Structure formats: C-alpha cells, structure tokens
Amino acid sequence: xxxxxxxxxxxxxxxxxxxxxxxxxxxxxxxxxxxxxxxxxxxxxxxxxxxxxxxxxxxxxxxxxxxxxxxxxxxxxxxxxxxxxxxxxxxxxxxxxxxxxxxxxxxxxxxxxxxxxxxxxxxxxxxxxxxxxxxxxxxxxxxxxxxxxxxxxxxxxxxxxxxxxxxxxxxxxxxxxxxxxxxxxxxxxxxxxxxxxxxxxxxxxxxxxxxxxxxxxxxxxxxxxxxxxxxxxxxxxxxxxxxxxxxxxxxxxxxxxxxxxxxxxxxxxxxxxxxxxxxxxxxxxxxxxxxxxxxxxxxxxxxxxxxxxxxxxxxxxxxxxxxxxxxxxxxxxxxxxxxxxxxxxxxxxxxxxxxxxxxxxxxxxxxxxxxxxxxxxxxxxxxxxxxxxxxxxxxxxxxxxxxxxxxxxxxxxxxxxxxxxxxxxxxxxxxxxxxxxxxxxxxxxxxxxxxxxxxxxxxxxxxxxxxxxxxxxxxxxxxxx
Numbered sequence: 001x002x003x004x005x006x007x008x009x010x011x012x013x014x015x016x017x018x019x020x021x022x023x024x025x026x027x028x029x030x031x032x033x034x035x036x037x038x039x040x041x042x043x044x045x046x047x048x049x050x051x052x053x054x055x056x057x058x059x060x061x062x063x064x065x066x067x068x069x070x071x072x073x074x075x076x077x078x079x080x081x082x083x084x085x086x087x088x089x090x091x092x093x094x095x096x097x098x099x100x101x102x103x104x105x106x107x108x109x110x111x112x113x114x115x116x117x118x119x120x121x122x123x124x125x126x127x128x129x130x131x132x133x134x135x136x137x138x139x140x141x142x143x144x145x146x147x148x149x150x151x152x153x154x155x156x157x158x159x160x161x162x163x164x165x166x167x168x169x170x171x172x173x174x175x176x177x178x179x180x181x182x183x184x185x186x187x188x189x190x191x192x193x194x195x196x197x198x199x200x201x202x203x204x205x206x207x208x209x210x211x212x213x214x215x216x217x218x219x220x221x222x223x224x225x226x227x228x229x230x231x232x233x234x235x236x237x238x239x240x241x242x243x244x245x246x247x248x249x250x251x252x253x254x255x256x257x258x259x260x261x262x263x264x265x266x267x268x269x270x271x272x273x274x275x276x277x278x279x280x281x282x283x284x285x286x287x288x289x290x291x292x293x294x295x296x297x298x299x300x301x302x303x304x305x306x307x308x309x310x311x312x313x314x315x316x317x318x319x320x321x322x323x324x325x326x327x328x329x330x331x332x333x334x335x336x337x338x339x340x341x342x343x344x345x346x347x348x349x350x351x352x353x354x355x356x357x358x359x360x361x362x363x364x365x366x367x368x369x370x371x372x373x374x375x376x377x378x379x380x381x382x383x384x385x386x387x388x389x390x391x392x393x394x395x396x397x398x399x400x401x402x403x404x405x406x407x408x409x410x411x412x413x414x415x416x417x418x419x420x421x422x423x424x425x426x427x428x429x430x431x432x433x434x435x436x437x438x439x440x441x442x443x444x445x446x447x448x449x450x451x452x453x454x455x456x457x458x459x460x461x462x463x464x465x466x467x468x469x470x471x472x473x474x475x476x477x478x479x480x481x
Contacts, residue, residue, distance in 0.1 A: 001066055002090035006059070013060055016318045023317035025429040025447055028368050028473040029347055030302070031072055031323040034082055036061055038321040040223065040285035041299045042069055043086075043112050045103035045144075046292050049075055052110075052144045053299065054086055055323065056100065062315045067097035067117075072476075073144070077326060077343040080476045083145060087114070093135040093152045094118070100223060101137075102287065104172040104179075104202070109142040111202050113181065115168040116152070129188065132156075132165040136183070138203065153205050159195065160207055162188050166220055167195060171287075172202075173226045175264055181205060184221040184237060192221035192239050196264065213258065213271045218242045222253075223285045226262070229296050230331040235260045236277070238284055247397070247413045248276065252306050255283050257336060275335065279414040280400065280433070280442035281309065288329065296329040298338065302430060302443060309408030313447040314429070324443060325425060325432060337438040340425065344370075348469035356464040361456040364426075367448065368471045371455065372423040376463035381419075384456040385426060386448055391433065393419050398435055398442075405448045414440045425471075 001009075016035050020026070032038065036059045043054035050073050057070030069087035074080045087098040094116025101114025118133035125131025136154035139147050159167045166186040173180045181197040191212065198208040218239030225236040236257040242249050259272035277286060278300070286300035303311065303321045314320050327338040348370065352362065356373070367386060375381065375393075382392040388403025398414045414435065422435045428451055433442040455468075 001068070002088050003085075006068070006085060006088060009060060016060065019318045023314055023319070024451060025314050025317075026319075027322055027427045027429060028366070029344070029471055030325060030427055030430060030474075031055070031080070033057055033059070033070060033319050033321065034478075035059055035318055036320075037063060037065065038070065038301075038319075038323070039303060040100045040301050041287050041323055042101050042114065043103040043110075044287050044289040044297070044299060045105050045110060046289070047105055047110055047144055049292065050144065051075065051077070051291065052103070053323070056098075057085060059085070062318050062320045067099060069098055069114075071145075076346075077341055078346050078474060080474055081479045082476055083479045086145070086147075087139070089116075091116070091150070092118070093133075093137055100169040100285065102171040102225075103289070104174075109140060109148075110144055111172075112139045112141070113137070113153075113170040113172065114139075115170065128164050128166065128186070130165060134165060134167050136170055136181075136205070151203070153203060154197070158205070158207065159185075160210060163195070164188055164190075169223045171225050173264075180208065180226075180264055182224045182226045182235075184224045185210070186220040190219040190241075191216050192218040192237075192241070194221060194224045194226075194235065194237065209267050211262075211269050213274075217274060218254070223287065225286070225288055226260075227288060227296065229329055229336070232331050233260045233262055234258070234336065235262075235271075236286060236288065238286075239274075247279075247415050250279070250412055251281065251283075251304055252308070253284060253304060255286055255300065259334070277336070277338070278441045278443050280412055281307070281406075281409045281444040282430075283324065283443045295341075297341065298327045298329055300324040300443075302445060307408075309406065311407070311445055311447075313407060322430065322445075327438075335439060338441050339434060339438040340432075344425075347472040349472060350470040351468065353465065353467040356457065356462040356466055359457050359466050361454040362468055363452070363454045364468065364470045366428055366451045367426050367453055368428060368473075369426050369455070369468055370423065370471055371426070371466065371468040372421065373466050374421045374464045375419055379462055380459060381462050382458040384454070384458060385424060385431065386446070386453045386455075389431065389446055389448075390458075391422070391424070398422070398440070400431075400433065400442050400444065402444065402446060405446050406444070407447055409444055409446070412442060412444070414442065416440065427471075
C-alpha cells in the first residue's frame with residue numbers, strides 16, 4: 001500500500017470509524033489506533049517543540065496485516081493531532097511491512113531508521129534461517145511529516161554470516177563524532193544478542209561488533225535501546241525465550257534492561273543483572289527518547305505477542321491495542337524509576353483525600369482515576385479497584401488479580417522488601433500501577449462489563465492516607481488523514 005492507495009481506502013471506511021467511536025472501552029488518556037491494529041511505538045522524538053509518536057499500524061483491519069507507521073503529534077501531552085500515516089510499504093525493500101525503528105534528531109531535521117520486512121513465498125522456508133529479508137532503511141524529514149528521501153542502507157548480506165534472518169529494530173547511539181546503530185538479533189545458535197554497526201555520516205554503515213550477555217539470555221532480543229541516564233548506560237531490550245524464575249519473567253516474552261558498561265570504541269562490554277521494566281501483563285516494545293527539557297521519556301506497547309490472554313473485546317468495534325502513558329525515567333539506587341509525565345496532572349479534577357482508617361469506597365466516573373495510597377506501617381492491605389480487580393500486599397508480595405474482566409489475565413506478583421506507597425492510574429480498559437515511587441510498575445488491560453464501579457478498601461485498621469482524582473480525556477484533532 002502506498003499513500004495514494006491509503007487515501008482512497010480511507011474514504012471507504014467511514015462505517016469503521018463510526019463503530020470505533022461507539023466502544024465504551026476506548027481509552028480516555030492513552031494513545032490508541034484511530035481504527036484497526038496498533039503495536040510498537042516507533043520514531044519517538046521531539047523536534048522544534050513538537051513531540052512525534054509513530055506506531056506500527058494496520059488501519060483497516062483489527063488484526064495482523066500490512067503494517068504502516070501511524071502518527072500523532074503533541075506539544076503538551078494533552079492535546080494531540082492525528083496526522084496522516086507517515087510510512088508506507090511502498091518499495092521492494094519493505095513490501096511486506098514497515099516494521100519497528102527509531103528517530104535521530106539533528107539540527108536540519110529528523111533521520112529515521114527502520115526495518116523493511118520482505119517475506120519470501122516462492123518455496124517452503126523456516127523463516128528463521130531463510131525466507132526473510134530484513135532491510136535497514138534510512139529516511140529523512142525536515143518536519144516529521146514529509147519525507148525528503150528514502151534509501152536502503154543495509155540488507156541481509158551486510159549482517160554477520162552467523163546471524164539468522166532475524167535482525168531488526170534499529171536505534172542510534174552517538175559517541176563523539178561517530179554514529180553507532182544497535183539492532184536486535186538471533187544468531188544461528190538461537191542466542192539473543194545486539195548487533196553494533198558504525199557510520200560517520202548516517203548513510204554508509206558497516207558491521208562493527210556483536211554483543212552478548214555473559215550468560216545466554218533468550219533466543220532473540222527485540223527492540224534494543226542503548227542510552228545513558230544520569231551517567232549510567234542502559235541497554236533495554238525484549239528477550240524472547242526466557243523461562244519464568246519464581247516471580248520473575250512471568251510473561252511469555254520479557255521487557256526490561258541491563259545496566260551496562262559499554263566502551264564501544266574499545267569493544268569492551270559488561271552486563272549487570274537484567275531487570276524487568278514492568279511486572280504486569282501488557283508491556284512490550286518500549287522505546288525512549290530525550291525531549292527538549294532533557295527528560296528521558298519511555299512509551300511502550302500496552303500489549304504483548306503470543307500471550308494466552310486476549311484483547312478481542314474491542315475487535316468487534318474495529319480496533320485493538322494501545323500505548324502506555326508516557327513515563328519519565330530516572331536512575332536511583334541502582335535501578336530505573338518510572339513516573340507518569342507531570343503534564344498528566346492537567347487531567348485531574350474532583351479530588352478527594354482521606355485517612356485510610358476513615359476510607360471505605362469511592363466511585364470515580366467511568367473508572368478513570370488517579371489514586372495514591374501512602375502506607376505508614378507494613379500491615380497487610382487489600383483494595384478493590386473494580387468489582388473483580390484487586391491489589392494486595394502481604395508484607396512480602398504485591399499482587400494484582402483480575403477476574404473475568406481480565407480476559408485470561410489472572411495474577412501478577414512483585415516481590416518487594418517493603419511498601420511505602422503506590423499510585424494507580426485507571427482508564428476505561430487499562431490499569432497502570434506505580435509502586436514505591438515508580439521502583440516497580442504493573443501494567444494491564446482490563447475489560448469491565450460496567451464502568452460505573454467503586455474502589456473499595458477491604459482491609460481494616462491500616463495506617464496511612466489515600467488521595468484520588470477523577471481524570472479527564474485527551475483532546476485529539478484529526479489532521480490531514
């Protein structure tokens with residue numbers, strides 16, 4: 001599909017757009033696809049005061065199909081413009097989908113790098129060691145909307161011979177006057193890794209090194225992101241093929257980070273212990289960028305591939321999936337801490353506060369609220385967020401449990417040394433919980449039959465306080481779509 005074909009098809013789907021608007025599960029303060037399917041956030045950046053959020057997008061089907069890059073812009077994280085799709089699979093290099101990629105801002109504009117997918121069908125392939133082209137493509141835009149050029153910079157032949165055909169998801173990391181690109185990989189022995197490529201000009205790239213953790217950790221590392229935060233180097237990735245270990249790695253695929261020490265110029269690499277970014281059900285393919293205020297901002301896909309739970313309840317309304325709230329990252333006590341952007345406070349209304357000993361229940365409109373609970377002692381606590389959604393703390397484990405509204409999601413557990421506070425952001429069909437100031441996070445989709453439900457404290461005699469706000473809605477205008 002190219003831009004002309006998209007615009008012609010767009011005119012035929014007014015009925016689809018009407019069905020989307022009818023769904024009570026449409027989120028109030030999260031980015032969703034206008035119609036159809038959404039997955040990975042891509043190309044996140046701020047340029048000349050405008051934040052660009054691109055995402056993998058199948059506009060006319062609420063299922064896996066031909067991938068474009070959808071596009072929203074915002075200056076304040078509350079008011080958004082739905083732009084027309086940015087990238088289309090309109091060349092032989094990306095004919096089967098424009099897959100994940102990133103943005104790198106220079107003074108003259110924005111450089112984007114992404115994986116162009118080609119799936120061969122002329123004979124039987126295993127699609128691991130053969131049958132795929134994973135092309136690295138470079139595009140340039142002076143405004144984030146109009147593409148000045150699009151060129152292929154690497155093909156399968158440019159990747160090491162011991163790699164499978166799974167090399168993808170480029171992200172740029174600058175060192176002095178040189179540019180390094182990280183891509184996720186799966187080698188011929190099914191071991192996950194990061195590949196490094198080097199360029200002096202962002203156009204001519206060559207393989208530089210392949211980096212492995214000291215011990216094998218999964219068979220594929222997707223969506224790598226190498227950056228520094230407060231002097232600490234971080235490698236974020238999504239390892240596939242890691243088995244559950246106690247309360248760690250409870251999802252089918254993981255999303256987290258290694259604290260690393262990479263002396264890239266001398267090819268010396270050290271890995272710390274892998275830490276999950278989120279202990280909930282629905283988090284994958286995170287990407288970060290630094291905004292013009294100097295904040296390191298993370299957005300993730302509020303979904304996960306191949307899970308045994310579903311989001312099918314929205315499909316009859318012709319859409320599926322969403323992105324997490326944007327989160328600001330900080331580095332503290334050897335860990336990444338996450339908190340929602342301060343701009344989210346603009347959505348607050350109808351506040352209340354109470355001592356926990358005096359609190360019984362609260363009925364926020366449409367289940368859309370922010371609620372902070374501060375604990376003064378380590379006693380047990382159990383709190384219903386909805387009729388069949390409960391969070392609890394037993395002095396050791398913080399647990400999120402869902403009933404039928406979880407659509408197969410049942411329980412996720414985080415082991416903590418203590419609990420001082422937690423903040424819940426509840427939207428119509430999502431929950432994000434920030435524990436101990438964002439040291440631990442839990443994210444989940446949830447699909448309640450009714451949105452007129454109460455928050456209820458089930459525990460008695462708990463010392464502490466609770467503060468809540470109903471939350472408003474993002475304002476989204478449609479640009480030239």
